[in-house]
Amino acid sequence: MTTAERTDRPGWVIPILEKEFDDFETEGTAFLNGQREERLFIGFRLKQGVYGQRQPARQMIRIKLPFGGVTPEQLDVMADVVERYAPLKKAHITTRQNFQMHHVPLDEMFQVLRRIGEVGLSSREACGSVVRNVTGDPWAGIRDDEPFDVTPYAGAFVRYWVRNEITQLLPRKFKVTFSGSDLDEGIVDIHDLGFLPRVRVIDGKEVRGFKMVTGGGLSIFARKALVLSEFVPVDEYLKVSEAVLRIFNAATELRKNLAKARLKFLVQRVGEAEFQRMVDEELQKDWAKVDPATFKPDRLLFLDDEEADTPRAPANLPEPGADRAEFEEWARTAVRTQRQPGFVSVQIKVPQGDLDPGEFRGLAAIMRRYGNGRARTTQWQNFVFRWIPEHAVYGLWRELQALGLGASGVQEIGDVVSCPGTDSCKLGITASMGLNRALTERIESMNITDPLTRRMLVNVSGCPNACGQHHLGNIGFHGAAIKAGERQVPAYHVFLGGSRRDGQSLRIGTLMKARVPAKRAPEAFERFVRLYERDRNAGEEFNAFLDRVGFEPFEAAIKELTLPPEFSLDAMNEFVDWEREGLYVLERGEGECAI
Numbered sequence: 001m002t003t004a005e006r007t008d009r010p011g012w013v014i015p016i017l018e019k020e021f022d023d024f025e026t027e028g029t030a031f032l033n034g035q036r037e038e039r040l041f042i043g044f045r046l047k048q049g050v051y052g053q054r055q056p057a058r059q060m061i062r063i064k065l066p067f068g069g070v071t072p073e074q075l076d077v078m079a080d081v082v083e084r085y086a087p088l089k090k091a092h093i094t095t096r097q098n099f100q101m102h103h104v105p106l107d108e109m110f111q112v113l114r115r116i117g118e119v120g121l122s123s124r125e126a127c128g129s130v131v132r133n134v135t136g137d138p139w140a141g142i143r144d145d146e147p148f149d150v151t152p153y154a155g156a157f158v159r160y161w162v163r164n165e166i167t168q169l170l171p172r173k174f175k176v177t178f179s180g181s182d183l184d185e186g187i188v189d190i191h192d193l194g195f196l197p198r199v200r201v202i203d204g205k206e207v208r209g210f211k212m213v214t215g216g217g218l219s220i221f222a223r224k225a226l227v228l229s230e231f232v233p234v235d236e237y238l239k240v241s242e243a244v245l246r247i248f249n250a251a252t253e254l255r256k257n258l259a260k261a262r263l264k265f266l267v268q269r270v271g272e273a274e275f276q277r278m279v280d281e282e283l284q285k286d287w288a289k290v291d292p293a294t295f296k297p298d299r300l301l302f303l304d305d306e307e308a309d310t311p312r313a314p315a316n317l318p319e320p321g322a323d324r325a326e327f328e329e330w331a332r333t334a335v336r337t338q339r340q341p342g343f344v345s346v347q348i349k350v351p352q353g354d355l356d357p358g359e360f361r362g363l364a365a366i367m368r369r370y371g372n373g374r375a376r377t378t379q380w381q382n383f384v385f386r387w388i389p390e391h392a393v394y395g396l397w398r399e400l401q402a403l404g405l406g407a408s409g410v411q412e413i414g415d416v417v418s419c420p421g422t423d424s425c426k427l428g429i430t431a432s433m434g435l436n437r438a439l440t441e442r443i444e445s446m447n448i449t450d451p452l453t454r455r456m457l458v459n460v461s462g463c464p465n466a467c468g469q470h471h472l473g474n475i476g477f478h479g480a481a482i483k484a485g486e487r488q489v490p491a492y493h494v495f496l497g498g499s500r501r502d503g504q505s506l507r508i509g510t511l512m513k514a515r516v517p518a519k520r521a522p523e524a525f526e527r528f529v530r531l532y533e534r535d536r537n538a539g540e541e542f543n544a545f546l547d548r549v550g551f552e553p554f555e556a557a558i559k560e561l562t563l564p565p566e567f568s569l570d571a572m573n574e575f576v577d578w579e580r581e582g583l584y585v586l587e588r589g590e591g592e593c594a595i
Helices: 018-032 038-047 072-085 106-117 151-161 237-250 252-256 263-270 272-282 324-334 357-370 390-403 432-446 518-535 542-549 552-557
Strands: 050-052 059-063 091-093 099-104 131-136 174-178 193-202 205-214 226-233 335-337 343-348 375-377 383-389 458-461 475-484 487-496 510-517
Touching (some): 018 038, 018 106, 072 099, 072 106, 151 237, 193 237, 205 237, 226 237, 226 272, 237 263, 237 272, 263 272, 324 390, 357 383, 432 475
Parallel strands (some): 131 174, 174 193
Antiparallel strands (some): 193 205, 343 383, 375 383
16 A cells, blocks of 8 residues: 555554553553562553552553544543543643543553553553653644644654664653644744754755754753754654664763753753764764665654545534624634634633543534544643634534633633642642642632733743743743741742743743742732733733843842741641642652653
8 A cells, every 4th residue: 555545543643552451461460469579660661651649559641642633532532531540530631732640540550551542542652761742733734834734744753763672761751742833833942852844945846854953841951952954854854863862862971860861961061063963973874874765754654634524514503692702702812714714723721731521522522513523632731623614613612611611711821731740740849730720710810801911821830840831931830848947838939931822932931039938829920910011011021021121020029928937827828738738748759750
């Protein structure tokens, strides 16, 4: 069968191997029976996407969604496994477009893996020192500004590297993304490898390729990626990627300190020119001198002709009435025109990125009724319907409202991004999900109508590792602890001036000098917003205002909020984290990413 004749099942990107499920059950059962050493079993478990939590004998499973793609059948199965196996009856969309399900006993994971595998969902290499989920632009293939659809090539990258012997024990995790256009909605600059589509005319013919960047990342050493190449033809992007990964895998100096074992430390240390030289040198080695067809993506491309399944919306759809203004306000940020005439995409806000079984099934039903069975998660924990007929949008919104997912303001100030924090993560310092809800409530109470203020973005991480991408919010928080006499107080470091908004150059926020107790963070946030609204110039966005006035006005605005509280009955609340009951004590375990 030729490439032109081959098609792939929607949502089935990673090959499912039944033997891996058998092996996992065998090894997991042996571990539970005391027949396997825990440290060795952890490495085996992580490759199957099962991660230890801070709660004893409970696991998190991270289910990979390459470029965020998901189908109704997969959502229905997610509903089933969440309902049956997740004690909290919910799953979480991560900032890497995965689904995570928490608090599952290890012996029940055997059934979870088999059930999700039945519909093409895989957790293979979702954790550990491997190539993680390959993220991508949720609007790739339907954008009106894309040189070509990057989806097939993102799929080929996934298939090339999953289970690849070169990447089974890297120095640390390796993150990759594909953006559909220069608006960069895949956020290439914070990745180990990032791809932006390009088309060049070579010898009179148009040739597809990618601008490749490398060495980006957040966490405790936030850096933007450097340019590896302005143009790599699609027939060579896998080969160049292999050169980068071989260099990373062979960098023994990175293995000496796991806190500094990411590729960014090597790339940023040697610089753009030297790392390019290292790649060129690697490409001269014997492994790269085989038949060029070896590295062509054709046999691996994920070929899903979404347009062939063009949907027709049901007849007799409702029309807006008294709720027209509310509908139009929702549609202002939710609806985008596709390049295919007559169709739109719809992005919905998923509070805290959490979905329960009813919401999973409701989203699946909407995809079947109004779309063509294609949707994608986003890197800001939301959900995008694709291929919605224009005249069906109001009916779709009505159904979203019935699910509780019809709120307006997607990717605006009230759409707060956060990681799970101490709800489950061993590395968590604070209850970041609790702060997310507290900030959301404060924003709603502020009744913000100003268009410039609404464009602000807010991110929260429960620790410095940046799973909530706190560097990328105009206002960002990451968990910390402060001493108050003999007691500890949950607190947050504050970052200002980040940006992840499409069409703007990615910008990493700057850390303020002060820490704010967790229970005072919403008040500090409101003071920042009110300062901005009061003193800005006409049309001045938040980051431009910050650049003009500097940090001093912001520091002054919260000065008294940064003072540690004195322990007393009246101040007891400040010694208890959001949505917790007992007095706060910093308890941070060893993470498993580098094991």
